[in-house]
Each structure stands twice: as structure tokens, then as C-alpha cells.
Amino acid sequence: MSARETFGGGVAVITGAGAGIGAGLARQASRLGMTVVLADVDAAAVAALREELTAAGGSAVEAVCDVRDANAVEELAETVYRDIGDVRLLVNNAGVEQFGYLWDTPVANWQRVVDINISGVFYGVRAFLPRMMATDAPAWVWNLSSIGGVAVVPLQAPYIMSKHAVLALTECLHLEVKSAGHDHHVHVQAVLPGAVVSNIFESAGGVNSGDAGAAEAQRTAMLDIKAEAMDPIAAAEVVFEQAAEGRFYLLTQPDYVGSAMAERARVLTSQEPPRLRTERRFDPAQN
Ligand SMILES: NC(=O)c1ccc[n+]([C@@H]2O[C@H](COP(=O)([O-])OP(=O)(O)OC[C@H]3O[C@@H](n4cnc5c(N)ncnc54)[C@H](O)[C@@H]3O)[C@@H](O)[C@H]2O)c1
Known part of the structure; x- marks a missing residue:
């Protein structure tokens, strides 16, 4: 089935919809005819996107929701089901980055990553x-892991840890939905973006003491990758199509992310210790 046949017409709830990948997924969901609930802590960003989507003839509402707050997320679900309708697609997308040596990382920054990237998904x-x-209606849950969910990267340990966690959570959830007998209509899928244009590196945490230079050098290196990164709408088109095909791993750049998956499998199979990379092994341009 095509993405339009699969997703057209239902309700999509997207966290972190105010920027980057979430905004791209929201624009594509709207193009496919979905009613889009734009959830974010950035009220101005989701208000502007709602205006853009409705001006283009789409149906969208904004919801200010902090995914760190379990009650706020529960209220969001209650409100959507009561006032808008059954949810066909939930995208647990909100996420933040963190740069610096792990031992320099402020406790509050560690907590921010854990609370948003992991607990927010839960x-x-x-x-x-x-x-x-509770219904027999088809429904999809996409959780945002990353190419970082199958890689190890120094100076980004909290983020990388969180993306490995989301991947494992999503794989377990996929099995739980099956073992509970709901896999005929509830589809759990993991999204692993490679490099997509967004604000994530600009809004990332750093360090206040210790080796701030190393943390900022890593931020600069990641901002350099952004120059070659994929457009969020193009990324969203790929993700929707792969989801409609029924794939579990949804890869924005299949060759680039796939090579990282293969490398992870190779390292684990050979039981090699982690190695520092002196050069970039994965080239986003290869897709
Ligand atoms: N951009 C990439 O190349 C890339 C690669 C791999 C994975 N990802 C993942 O994609 C997801 C989206 O990242 P992005 O790059 O689009 O980032 P982004 O910074 O451009 O957008 C993130 C959005 O999340 C919102 N947000 C932050 N904290 C929130 C909270 N507590 N509650 C609700 N919303 C919150 C922000 O306001 C922002 O609108 C993240 O989970 C990220 O880890 C991104």
C-alpha cells in the first residue's frame, strides 16, 4: 500500500513538531490528508506551523506539551481522543542533543536528555x-531513535545512550504488542534518521566546566555534517513510504544508516573493542 492509502485521513500526533524532523513529518502528514496535532514546548513554532498547514488547506491543531511531564502527555492523549478522534499515527519525536565528555556533563543536562529522549517516549x-x-482501528507508533542508536560516538555519550535505549524500547514494544495480540492493527516502528537538517545541534547542551573546548569542537563537527544533511520533507516522504511498506526499521538514508547498522553488527560479532574513528566512515552523500 502507498503512504497515502495507509495514512490518508487519520489523526497524527507528533511531539517536537515545531522544528526539524518533526515539522517535516507534520508537513508530510498534512499533505497525505491527515489531521495533525503539533505538540511541542515551543508554542510560537507550533502556532506558526499550524497556520502554514491550515493556510494550505490542511487540518492541524497545536498543543503545548512538555514530554518530560507524564501528566501533560496523558492529558494530550485524553484531549485528542475526546475532541479530535482516534489516533492513527503517534510519533514520539521530541529529542535533544548533548556535547562534551561524560565526566564534564552537568547533572541537569544528563537529566534533560534522559527525561526528553527516553522518558518522553515512554x-x-x-x-x-x-x-x-482499545479499538480495532489500524494505528502506528513511531519512536525516534537515530543512526546514533547503532553507533558509538565519544563526546555525545548521553545522546547516544538515549538513542540505543529508544531502539531497544521500541524493539521490545514491537514484541509486546505482538504477544498481547494487537499486532494485526497496531504497528510499532523505529525511525533511524541519518543526518537531517534541523536545530538539534544549535539547541544541544554543552558543558560549564572541564573541557568546554572539546564539547564545542564536537558541536562544530556535527554542524559541519548538517551542510550535507537531508531536507526534512524528503526525509519524511521516505519514512512514510517505508512505514506503509510495513518495515520495522525506517531509515531516512537507507545506505548511510544501513552501513552503520552493518558496522555495528560486525563489531559485535567480532567482539572488537570500540575504536576511535580518525575519519568519517559514513557518507550521507552516498544515498
Ligand atoms: N536531525 C538529525 O539529523 C537527527 C538524526 C537522528 C535522529 N534525530 C532525532 O530526531 C528527533 C527530532 O530531532 P530534530 O533534529 O528535528 O531536532 P530539532 O531540535 O530541530 O527539533 C526538536 C523539537 O523538539 C522540541 N522539544 C524539545 N524539548 C521538548 C520537550 N520537552 N517536549 C516537547 N517538545 C520538545 C523542540 O522545541 C523542537 O521543536 C530527535 O529525537 C533526534 O534525536 C535527528
């Missing part, structure tokens, strides 16, 4: 999955 699952399973 709260979304907890609030929406039971409601999805």
Missing part, C-alpha cells in the same frame, strides 16, 4: 498505546 507509549489497542 510517556507517549503509556498514554496512547492503551487507547490505540
Whole structure:
């Protein structure tokens, strides 16, 4: 089935919809005819996107929601199901980056990554999955992992850890939905973007003491990758098509992310210790 046949017409709830990948997914969901709930802590960003989508003839509402707050996410689910309708697609997308040596990382920055990137996904699952399973309607849950969910990268340990966690959570959730007998209509999929244009590196945390230079050098290196990164609408088109095909791993750049997956499998199979990379092994331009 095509993305339009699969997703057209339902309700999509997207966290972190105010920028980057979330905004791209929201624009594509709207193009496919979905009613889009734009959830974000950035009220101005989601208000502007709602105006853009409705001006183009789409149906969208904004919701100021902090995914760190389990009650706020539960209220979001309650409001959407009561006032808008059953959710066909939930995208647990909100996420933040962190640069610096792990031992220099401020406790608050560590907590920010854990609360948003990991707990935020769990709260979304907890609030929406039971409601999805209560009907026989087809429904999809996409959790945002990353190419970082299958890689190891120094100076980004909290982020990389969080993306490995989301991947494992999503793989377990996929099995749980199956073992609970809901896999005929509830589809759990993991999104692994490669490099997509967004604000994530600009809004990333750094360090206040210790080796701030190393942290900022890593930010600069990642901002350099952004120059070759994929457009968020193009990324969203790929993700929607792969989801409609029924794939579990949704890769914005299949060759680039796929080579990182193969490398991870190779390292684990050979039981090699992690190695520092002296040069970039994966080239986003190869896709
Ligand atoms: N951009 C990439 O290349 C890339 C690669 C791999 C994975 N990802 C993942 O994609 C997801 C989106 O990242 P992005 O690059 O588009 O980032 P971004 O910074 O451009 O957008 C993130 C959005 O999340 C919102 N947000 C932040 N904290 C929030 C909270 N507590 N509650 C609700 N919303 C919150 C921000 O306001 C922003 O609108 C993240 O999970 C990220 O890890 C991105």
C-alpha cells in the first residue's frame, strides 16, 4: 500500500513538531490528508506551523506539551481522543542533543536528555498505546531513535545512550504488542534518521566546566555534517513510504544508516573493542 492509502485521513500526533524532523513529518502528514496535532514546548513554532498547514488547506491543531511531564502527555492523549478522534499515527519525536565528555556533563543536562529522549517516549507509549489497542482501528507508533542508536560516538555519550535505549524500547514494544495480540492493527516502528537538517545541534547542551573546548569542537563537527544533511520533507516522504511498506526499521538514508547498522553488527560479532574513528566512515552523500 502507498503512504497515502495507509495514512490518508487519520489523526497524527507528533511531539517536537515545531522544528526539524518533526515539522517535516507534520508537513508530510498534512499533505497525505491527515489531521495533525503539533505538540511541542515551543508554542510560537507550533502556532506558526499550524497556520502554514491550515493556510494550505490542511487540518492541524497545536498543543503545548512538555514530554518530560507524564501528566501533560496523558492529558494530550485524553484531549485528542475526546475532541479530535482516534489516533492513527503517534510519533514520539521530541529529542535533544548533548556535547562534551561524560565526566564534564552537568547533572541537569544528563537529566534533560534522559527525561526528553527516553522518558518522553515512554510517556507517549503509556498514554496512547492503551487507547490505540482499545479499538480495532489500524494505528502506528513511531519512536525516534537515530543512526546514533547503532553507533558509538565519544563526546555525545548521553545522546547516544538515549538513542540505543529508544531502539531497544521500541524493539521490545514491537514484541509486546505482538504477544498481547494487537499486532494485526497496531504497528510499532523505529525511525533511524541519518543526518537531517534541523536545530538539534544549535539547541544541544554543552558543558560549564572541564573541557568546554572539546564539547564545542564536537558541536562544530556535527554542524559541519548538517551542510550535507537531508531536507526534512524528503526525509519524511521516505519514512512514510517505508512505514506503509510495513518495515520495522525506517531509515531516512537507507545506505548511510544501513552501513552503520552493518558496522555495528560486525563489531559485535567480532567482539572488537570500540575504536576511535580518525575519519568519517559514513557518507550521507552516498544515498
Ligand atoms: N536531525 C538529525 O539529523 C537527527 C538524526 C537522528 C535522529 N534525530 C532525532 O530526531 C528527533 C527530532 O530531532 P530534530 O533534529 O528535528 O531536532 P530539532 O531540535 O530541530 O527539533 C526538536 C523539537 O523538539 C522540541 N522539544 C524539545 N524539548 C521538548 C520537550 N520537552 N517536549 C516537547 N517538545 C520538545 C523542540 O522545541 C523542537 O521543536 C530527535 O529525537 C533526534 O534525536 C535527528
